[in-house]
Amino acid sequence: MLSFAIPTESTSSVPRAVLGLVMLGTYVLIATGKLHKVTAALLGAIVCTILGLSFGVLHNYGEVHAVLTKDIGVLGVIVGTSILVDVAGKSGLFQFLAIKIAKLAKGDPARLFTCLIALTVAFVSVLTIAPGTLIVASLALVLCRTLQLDARPYLVGVAIAANSGALVTFASGICTMMVGSAAGLPYLHFFLVSTPIAVLSAAAGWWVVRRHYKKELHSDPATAGERAAAVAAFDEWAMVPDRGLFWRAALLLVLTIVGFAVAQQLHVGLDFVAMTGGACAILFAGHDPEEAIKKVNWTVILFFIGLFVMIGTVEHSGLLQSAAGMLTDVSAGNIYIAVVVLVVFTAVASGIMDNIPVAATLIPIVSSMANALPAAPLWWGLVLAANLGGNATPIGSISCVIALSALQEGGGKKVGWGEWLRVGGLVLALQVALVLAWLLLWTFFDLFPAIPAKLH
Amino acid sequence: MTDSDLKNQLLQFEAARVGAPLALQPAKVTNVLAVRDGTDQDPTVLALAGAFALRSGAVVREFYSAAADPLDELLKVASDCQLLVVPSPFRRDYAAEGQQSLSTTVDLLLARCPAAICLARAPVEGAERCVTHPLVALQIERHRKVEATEVALTFAMGGGEIMLLSVVDPQRPVRSEEMVGRSLDPKDLSPDVLHGLATARAAALTAALQRHAGEWRIGVRVQFGLGDAVKLALEQNAKRGGLLVAGRNRDATTPGAQDARRLVLGSRWPVLLV
Numbered sequence: 001m002l003s004f005a006i007p008t009e010s011t012s013s014v015p016r017a018v019l020g021l022v023m024l025g026t027y028v029l030i031a032t033g034k035l036h037k038v039t040a041a042l043l044g045a046i047v048c049t050i051l052g053l054s055f056g057v058l059h060n061y062g063e064v065h066a067v068l069t070k071d072i073g074v075l076g077v078i079v080g081t082s083i084l085v086d087v088a089g090k091s092g093l094f095q096f097l098a099i100k101i102a103k104l105a106k107g108d109p110a111r112l113f114t115c116l117i118a119l120t121v122a123f124v125s126v127l128t129i130a131p132g133t134l135i136v137a138s139l140a141l142v143l144c145r146t147l148q149l150d151a152r153p154y155l156v157g158v159a160i161a162a163n164s165g166a167l168v169t170f171a172s173g174i175c176t177m178m179v180g181s182a183a184g185l186p187y188l189h190f191f192l193v194s195t196p197i198a199v200l201s202a203a204a205g206w207w208v209v210r211r212h213y214k215k216e217l218h219s220d221p222a223t224a225g226e227r228a229a230a231v232a233a234f235d236e237w238a239m240v241p242d243r244g245l246f247w248r249a250a251l252l253l254v255l256t257i258v259g260f261a262v263a264q265q266l267h268v269g270l271d272f273v274a275m276t277g278g279a280c281a282i283l284f285a286g287h288d289p290e291e292a293i294k295k296v297n298w299t300v301i302l303f304f305i306g307l308f309v310m311i312g313t314v315e316h317s318g319l320l321q322s323a324a325g326m327l328t329d330v331s332a333g334n335i336y337i338a339v340v341v342l343v344v345f346t347a348v349a350s351g352i353m354d355n356i357p358v359a360a361t362l363i364p365i366v367s368s369m370a371n372a373l374p375a376a377p378l379w380w381g382l383v384l385a386a387n388l389g390g391n392a393t394p395i396g397s398i399s400c401v402i403a404l405s406a407l408q409e410g411g412g413k414k415v416g417w418g419e420w421l422r423v424g425g426l427v428l429a430l431q432v433a434l435v436l437a438w439l440l441l442w443t444f445f446d447l448f449p450a451i452p453a454k455l456h
Numbered sequence: 457m458t459d460s461d462l463k464n465q466l467l468q469f470e471a472a473r474v475g476a477p478l479a480l481q482p483a484k485v486t487n488v489l490a491v492r493d494g495t496d497q498d499p500t501v502l503a504l505a506g507a508f509a510l511r512s513g514a515v516v517r518e519f520y521s522a523a524a525d526p527l528d529e530l531l532k533v534a535s536d537c538q539l540l541v542v543p544s545p546f547r548r549d550y551a552a553e554g555q556q557s558l559s560t561t562v563d564l565l566l567a568r569c570p571a572a573i574c575l576a577r578a579p580v581e582g583a584e585r586c587v588t589h590p591l592v593a594l595q596i597e598r599h600r601k602v603e604a605t606e607v608a609l610t611f612a613m614g615g616g617e618i619m620l621l622s623v624v625d626p627q628r629p630v631r632s633e634e635m636v637g638r639s640l641d642p643k644d645l646s647p648d649v650l651h652g653l654a655t656a657r658a659a660a661l662t663a664a665l666q667r668h669a670g671e672w673r674i675g676v677r678v679q680f681g682l683g684d685a686v687k688l689a690l691e692q693n694a695k696r697g698g699l700l701v702a703g704r705n706r707d708a709t710t711p712g713a714q715d716a717r718r719l720v721l722g723s724r725w726p727v728l729l730v
Contacts, residue, residue, distance in 0.1 A: 099472060138465035145639065146473065235663035238472040241678040243669050402462070409459065410466050 015055035016319040022047050023314050023361070031353035038299055041306025041357075045313075052313040067312030068305065074181045075304060076271025079296050081171055083278035084256060085127050086295035087285045089135070091249035094123055095239035098139045103234065107147055107227025110210070110217045116140050116154055117161045117206045121198065124165025124399075125172045126253060130297075133162045133399040137406040144411065146230050151411040153213035155403040156420070159391075160209060160427050162399030164202035166387045167194045170270060171260060174300060175359040175386040177270075182363045183379035187260045187270065189449050193380055197438050201388055204430040212423050248284045252277060264452070300356070307360045315364045324368030331373075338369065339377050339439050346385035347432050351392020359386040376448035377439050384435045391428045394420040460648055467652025470639050471659045478602065480664040482610040482672075485512040487537040489571075491530060492520040497543035497550055500576045503583035504726055505541040508574070511587060511611040514539070527564055537571050539607075544575035544720060554578070555721055566713075566729065567706050572607055574699070578724040586726065588616030589698030593689035594658055595623050596719060597712030600703025604730040605661055608701045609672065617675035618665065621692055622658035623685045624650040647682060654680040686718045693725055704729035 026044030029035045035043070052058035088094065101119050105112035116136055124132035137158050144151035166173025170180045170187045180190070210217060219227075240246050256277035263273050282289045314320060331338035342362075349358045359382065366378045390397025394404055394417060407413050442448050490505035492498045502518070509516040519533050534540055543550070545559035553559075554577060558566075565573060580586050590608035594601040605620070612618045624630065630653065632642035638656045640649055658678055665676045681688045693700050700723055705712040720727045 095468060095472075099469075134461060134465055138462065139469050142466060142469040142473075233475050234469075234472050235474045235477060235659070235667075236472065237666040238474055238659040238663035239468065240666045241662070241680075243666055243676055405459075406462055406466075409462060 015051070015057050016317045016322070018055070019048055019051060019057065019314045019317050020319050022051065023310060026310060027353060027357055027361075030357060037354060038302045038306065041303050041310065043306075045306040045309035048310045048313040052316060055317075057317045058313060063316070064309055064312070067308055070312075071181075071304065071308045073269050073271040074177055075301055076269070077171060077177050077181070077274040078174065078300055078304075080271065080274025080276070080278035081128060081256075082296040083292050084252060084274070084281045085131050086292050087245075087281035088127070088249040088253055089131055090285070091242065091245045092240040093246055093249050093253075094127065094132075094135050095139075096236045096246070098123070098135055099234050099236035099239060102139060102143060103231055103236075105231070106224075107229075107231040108224065109147070109149055109219045112143065112147075112149075113154060113157060113210060113217055114206065117157050117202060120158045120161040121165040121168065121202045124162045125168030125198070126257070128171070129162050129166045129173050130398050130402065132165060133158060133402045134406075136162075137403045138410075141406055141410045143231065143234075146233075147227050150213075150216040150413075151407055152413055152415055153209055153216050155407040155411070156213075156415060156423055157206065157209040159397070159400040159403035160205040160424065161202050162403075163387050163390045163397050164198045164205060164431075167198035167201070167384060169195070169257075169260070171274070173387055175355050176383055178356070178359050179363060179379060179383045179386065181270075182367065183375070184451055184453070185379060185383075186264045186449075186452060188264075189451075192449060193442070194383060197384060197435060200434050200438075201431040204434060205391070205427045208427045208430065209423060212426075245285060249281070252280055252284065255280075303356065304360075307357055311360050311364065320361070320364040321368045324365040327365065328369050328372050333372065335373050335377055335443055336440055338373055339381050339443065340436060342366070342369075342378060343381045343385040343432060343436055343439070346382055347389035347428060348392065350386050350389025351396040351428065355386045355390055355397060358389070362386070374443070374448075376451060377443045379451070380442075380448070381435070381439050384439070385432070388428065388431045388435065391424045391431065392421075393417070393424065396424075400424075463648045464652070467640075467648065468655060471652060471656035472663075473639075474660040474663055477667075478660045478664040480602070480609065480661070480668070481606060482613055483538070483572075483603070483606040485514045485538045485607075485610055487539075488512075488514045488516045489534050489537040489540045490516055490518045491540055491542040491546075492518060493543050493547045494520070494522075495543060495547060495549070497576055497579075500579050500583075500726075501541050501543050503580060504574060504576055504587065507583040507587045508539060508541065508611060510584060511613070511616075525561075527561055527568075530561075530565070531569060534569055534571055539572045539574060540565070540569065541574045541576060541726075544577065550578065558717065558720055563708065566704065566716075567708055572728060572730045573704070574726055574728040575720050576726050577720075580726060586697065587611045587699050589619075589696060590616075590701045590728070591619045591621055591689065591693045591696055591698055593621050593685060593700065593702045593719065594661070595621075595625075595685040596689070596715045597703030597705045597710075598657070599712075600705075600730055601661065604701050604703045604728075605665070607728065607730045608699075609665070609674070611699070612674045613672045615673055617677065619692070619696065619698075620658050620661060620665070620676070620678045621681065621685075621689055622654045622678065623681040623683060623688050624654045624657070625684055626650060626682060627684070650682055651680055654682070686715050686722065689719060690722045693723065697725060700725055700727040702727070702729055 029040040030037045105115045120136045140154040169190050259273035505516045544562045546561040592608050635642040
């Protein structure tokens with residue numbers, strides 16, 4: 001499982017400053033898109049390893065392997081769930097459900113909008129953010145074409161709701177998995193702490209987008225019959241290429257979710273459950289295993305490897321612990337102030353750049369802060385803000401990128417930065433307020449479930 | 457996530473717009489005629505006819521004639537039959553000539569007989585398994601794909617599995633009306649779009665079969681491909697070892713009839729032309 005040990009010795013300020021600059025430079029390259037994020041992260045890792053060994057921050061090369069070994073759990077969860085999700089995607093199970101649920105709206109624009117938001121949260125919570133968004137965004141676009149509706153409200157709504165869906169369970173989002181692993185947050189705790197806020201934040205997004213696009217979501221009663229007939233022409237069974245696989249995929253997904261829920265009681269890691277689910281998916285899919293293996297999210301994995309090595313080296317220099325100390329000082333040891341600072345900073349940073357490096361960098365900082373302050377509010381604050389922060393800008397999260405490129409490619413329409421900031425900015429402000437109220441309330445009444453000791 | 461993933465997903469949902477549901481029903485088969493020719497293909501013909509009858513509850517009748525040209529007699533006997541099982545080549549050695557000729561009798565039968573015709577080829581071990589696992593090549597005489605699927609359904613019902621094979625051949629022109637009718641850009645003939653077209657071509661049948669699969673107790677699999685419909689059907693069925701089912705055009709000069717002919721010549725498994 002992911003864990004960041006506090007180094008017993010700290011290094012001098014020069015190596016810290018140099019390594020910090022390399023990390024910052026890497027993040028600038030990632031945020032500006034000057035280099036592909038995987039290339040930037042791997043380059044950052046190489047430079048940091050060389051500098052770390054030269055400065056004596058890393059005592060030997062074996063420490064690089066030790067950094068990666070700590071993170072093997074997250075990588076296992078990503079590999080296992082990618083395979084499972086690919087097989088489930090090919091079975092037509094989610095496409096079937098998507099059409100079935102969208103038909104409930106009978107072509108009414110406002111009801112369809114609500115159905116798609118609910119669908120997004122549900123699908124992302126099971127499939128993770130990219131595949132979940134892809135399915136719902138595509139359906140939204142096709143339905144909008146059929147019903148001759150403006151696709152913008154639907155796609156913007158899907159992009160925003162997806163970031164809420166990533167909070168529902170431990171395995172719903174990459175950031176959620178990273179922070180959950182680092183903190184050792186049990187799967188079932190997510191249903192208590194983050195699922196309610198996922199629903200509330202999605203509702204906030206639904207309300208803001210619906211209000212902003214009131215005119216586009218207005219329905220004309222005169223054409224209700226026509227619209228209902230147009231939607232009824234979609235047949236969900238046409239999406240199922242293999243009925244046997246359809247049921248096997250459904251069963252495997254349910255078993256994997258149950259496995260996640262009972263992993264702690266079984267004394268196994270979530271990566272074990274995910275890999276078992278992935279292996280069973282390959283075994284029972286009836287497809288070419290090579291096809292399923294190709295669908296593993298290698299971009300994220302290589303990105304992680306680069307980031308973890310780079311951050312691990314910077315952590316060894318003691319720089320991140322100093323940052324944690326500064327944050328603790330700013331909050332004067334007050335957990336309420338610390339939570340507000342952490343949540344606001346994380347949300348803003350995640351809006352500006354990919355939330356994965358933001359979370360990866362903040363994990364060791366929060367880990368250090370947790371030595372002086374209660375850990376649970378900080379960890380949960382990081383989970384919630386890193387995911388929701390993506391709503392700030394049109395490039396803040398993968399769901400925004402997918403939905404907006406679908407809108408442009410398939411619908412020929414664009415949502416500019418100005419339009420997005422008016423909608424997403426307001427959504428994020430509301431969501432951050434909700435998250436802060438939620439976290440401060442739980443802290444005040446001491447409601448957070450105790451975080452158990454991690455498996456080693 | 458690539459642009460191709462997005463395009464594929466969009467095309468899949470577009471394909472699901474099938475309009476009015478297809479009222480697919482198993483075909484009625486009450487009389488099966490097993491046509492013997494006195495060669496070593498007779499046991500295969502009888503085994504297949506028996507398996508068809510068992511699956512459909514039909515009555516099997518045997519036909520054998522020593523006449524030099526048995527066609528007229530055969531057509532007369534076959535007039536009340538819905539299915540004929542005939543060896544191909546007729547009265548010739550399958551091992552020597554099976555890949556070269558269907559035989560004159562079979563050619564004339566295909567042109568004149570209104571019933572479905574199953575052409576027996578190499579010996580089949582486990583005839584019942586073979587007829588309960590049909591592969592329907594939808595693009596071979598595609599105007600008959602519904603009828604072909606209904607006949608395949610008759611024999612697969614009650615524990616079998618149907619595979620629908622829907623393909624688009626990039627070498628053959630695609631009608632722009634077909635593309636426009638399915639919300640596809642006729643100018644975009646990229647593999648993603650052609651794959652989407654293959655999905656759309658099978659969508660109504662897929663939906664009709666999958667919806668009632670539980671009630672009919674059948675497994676349904678749909679396979680899509682780009683390339684020559686005959687070649688892909690033969691390749692897919694070689695892995696599967698089941699009955700090949702395709703539409704039939706009684707006019708031998710049409711491309712559909714020629715494809716069906718190539719399918720039979722290339723197959724070692726029985727081919728049912730509907």
